[in-house]
Amino acid sequence: MHGDGRVVRDDLVGQLNGAFDVLIVGGGATGLGAAVDAVARGYRTALVEASDFAKSTSSRSTKLVHGGVRYLEKGDIGLVREALHERANLLLNAPHLVDRLGFVLPLYRFRDAPYYFAGLKAYDVLAGKSAFPSSVYLSRRATLERAPDLRAAHLHGSIKYFDGSFDDARLALALARTALDRGATVVNYVRAQRFLYAGGRAAGAVVRDEETGLDYEVRAKVVINATGIFVDELRKLDDPSAVPVLAHSRGSHIVFAREVFRGGDALLVPKTKDGRVLFAVPWQDHVVIGTTDIPVADPALDVWPTNDEIDFIIAEVNNYLQRPVTRGDALAAFAGLRPLVSGKATTTAKLSREHFIEVSRSGVVTITGGKWTTYRKMAADAVDTAATSAGLAAAPCPTARLALHGSPAPGTFAPDVAYARYGRDRDELLALEASDLTLAERLDRRLPFTRAQVVYAARSELARTVDDVLARRTRALFLNAEASRASANQVASLLAAELGRDDAWRRRQLAEFANIADEAAPAR
Numbered sequence: 068m069h070g071d072g073r074v075v076r077d078d079l080v081g082q083l084n085g086a087f088d089v090l091i092v093g094g095g096a097t098g099l100g101a102a103v104d105a106v107a108r109g110y111r112t113a114l115v116e117a118s119d120f121a122k123s124t125s126s127r128s129t130k131l132v133h134g135g136v137r138y139l140e141k142g143d144i145g146l147v148r149e150a151l152h153e154r155a156n157l158l159l160n161a162p163h164l165v166d167r168l169g170f171v172l173p174l175y176r177f178r179d180a181p182y183y184f185a186g187l188k189a190y191d192v193l194a195g196k197s198a199f200p201s202s203v204y205l206s207r208r209a210t211l212e213r214a215p216d217l218r219a220a221h222l223h224g225s226i227k228y229f230d231g232s233f234d235d236a237r238l239a240l241a242l243a244r245t246a247l248d249r250g251a252t253v254v255n256y257v258r259a260q261r262f263l264y265a266g267g268r269a270a271g272a273v274v275r276d277e278e279t280g281l282d283y284e285v286r287a288k289v290v291i292n293a294t295g296i297f298v299d300e301l302r303k304l305d306d307p308s309a310v311p312v313l314a315h316s317r318g319s320h321i322v323f324a325r326e327v328f329r330g331g332d333a334l335l336v337p338k339t340k341d342g343r344v345l346f347a348v349p350w351q352d353h354v355v356i357g358t359t360d361i362p363v364a365d366p367a368l369d370v371w372p373t374n375d376e377i378d379f380i381i382a383e384v385n386n387y388l389q390r391p392v393t394r395g396d397a398l399a400a401f402a403g404l405r406p407l408v409s410g411k412a413t414t415t416a417k418l419s420r421e422h423f424i425e426v427s428r429s430g431v432v433t434i435t436g437g438k439w440t441t442y443r444k445m446a447a448d449a450v451d452t453a454a455t456s457a458g459l460a461a462a463p464c465p466t467a468r469l470a471l472h473g474s475p476a477p478g479t480f481a482p483d484v485a486y487a488r489y490g491r492d493r494d495e496l497l498a499l500e501a502s503d504l505t506l507a508e509r510l511d512r513r514l515p516f517t518r519a520q521v522v523y524a525a526r527s528e529l530a531r532t533v534d535d536v537l538a539r540r541t542r543a544l545f546l547n548a549e550a551s552r553a554s555a556n557q558v559a560s561l562l563a564a565e566l567g568r569d570d571a572w573r574r575r576q577l578a579e580f581a582n583i584a585d586e587a588a589p590a591r
């Protein structure tokens with residue numbers, strides 16, 4: 068990290084040949100959380116991410132920071148309490164990236180009211196003393212005032228409860244930068260190829276810089292496998308006899324203009340045709356609706372909703388809307404894969420609540436499952452386990468109250484100013500605009516993202532591709548596939564100038580992103 072706030076990837080790659088206490092493989096929520104945790108405890112820490120930070124599941128969530136009302140229905144009280152506790156921590160540690168959000172659970176049969184009301188009151192109790200307001204019953208009239216697009220026929224009223232929403236990919240970046248600020252080596256587009264061993268113990272990994280093809284030997288006292296849906300691949304590399312522990316299921320979402328569900332609250336559909344919950348979440352001036360649950364045979368980095376899933380989501384949400392939506396109204400679609408622990412784990416494995424931790428014979432710590440909301444707890448468990456396994460000097464976990472990168476001073480966050488989601492870094496974006504007025508221009512009139520964000524992403528957020536900028540540094544791809552396609556040319560040119568790339572690179576980037584934008588277009 069340079070004094071001027073720049074983060075230079077070459078410098079980070081150069082550090083990889085060094086010796087560390089902890090090497091983390093995987094730069095999603097879990098791995099990045101573990102990097103923050105490990106470096107904050109004083110361990111020398113490195114993290115390699117094969118693609119971009121949060122490229123996989125961690126940028127494709129339903130955008131909820133939540134206790135999980137559906138777990139409550141299953142009676143998993145401990146899990147809900149833990150997640151509610153983490154919800155509160157996140158709001159404190161990253162107020163610029165997490166919002167309190169009201170959820171309307173509409174009641175079309177009056178007899179459902181006591182059941183849901185009691186459940187959501189229990190949710191309040193489990194949250195304890197909380198920065199989130201308590202659940203309330205709303206009359207039919209009050210419900211329609213707050214959610215004017217809800218189907219009015221047969222509506223009795225609703226229960227309104229509170230949870231959080233967040234920008235998942237930008238939270239991942241905030242974690243990466245928090246770890247970097249504290250001296251960790253955290254780098255994207257570096258893939259772990261194989262483990263290194265000393266005396267039968269894993270002692271690091273050979274990693275490949277995907278940009279140059281060069282290999283590096285990262286020495287570490289312990290390795291954490293935080294590769295999400297890919298953990299079985301790494302487990303097999305470490306121990307060819309390892310039995311796979313994961314099954315995978317796809318969850319899809321579609322995104323509409325804000326007008327589809329006005330009023331500022333989210334909608335919770337408590338039971339879809341396939342017995343799941345469905346959310347319509349106001350997010351970045353749009354509405355994200357999802358999700359589905361479709362078994363998938365093999366994990367893949369880039370997954371997309373099928374036409375059937377899009378039709379399913381539209382049919383389900385239309386049961387609750389006064390003005391039905393069509394596929395033609397949808398602006399973007401995205402999907403993620405859930406790592407489902409199948410229970411075939413070995414005896415050394417333990418299924419801690421919803422997440423899975425295992426220490427292999429060679430000492431590799433694998434962690435997967437859980438949810439974004441509980442990443443901090445998962446990270447703490449992983450680092451505790453790693454420290455014990457490697458005999459590192461004991462150090463308490465300090466992350467429960469650790470402000471993440473960019474976090475404004477308590478009580479000073481103003482959500483409505485330009486670049487609010489950058490927290491304290493917004494001054495750097497404003498300075499870029501002041502230095503060159505063309506940087507204040509928008510990439511596309513349909514979305515708020517500016518040229519300054521591209522330059523900032525390249526200089527300070529390790530953005531390396533057009534997709535990095537349009538999918539995760541800004542969220543253009545997730546909000547409006549056509550607008551992101553229209554932005555790609557400018558992004559490619561700005562990035563090429565920042566990263567010193569030639570015209571052939573620029574054209575390749577445009578071709579690759581055009582394919583991605585095609586997939587993200589729901590009317591394809």
Ligand SMILES: Cc1cc2nc3c(=O)[nH]c(=O)nc-3n(C[C@H](O)[C@H](O)[C@H](O)COP(=O)(O)OP(=O)(O)OC[C@H]3O[C@@H](n4cnc5c(N)ncnc54)[C@H](O)[C@@H]3O)c2cc1C
Pocket residue numbers: 092093094095096097098099115116117118119120121122123124125126127128129130131132133257258259260293294295296297317318319358368402403404405406435436437438439440441
């Ligand atoms: C559809 C859906 C909706 C969800 N919604 C919510 C929600 O609203 N709220 C919530 O709290 N949770 C939600 N979750 C859960 C949450 O998104 C996940 O728990 C979390 O993102 C998992 O993060 P991870 O870091 O474990 O995995 P990932 O994000 O998959 O990260 C693993 C990383 O490892 C990298 N990798 C793989 N192999 C290698 C290698 N050899 N070398 C280096 N790197 C490698 C991958 O490129 C990837 O980036 C949702 C999940 C899904 C699927």
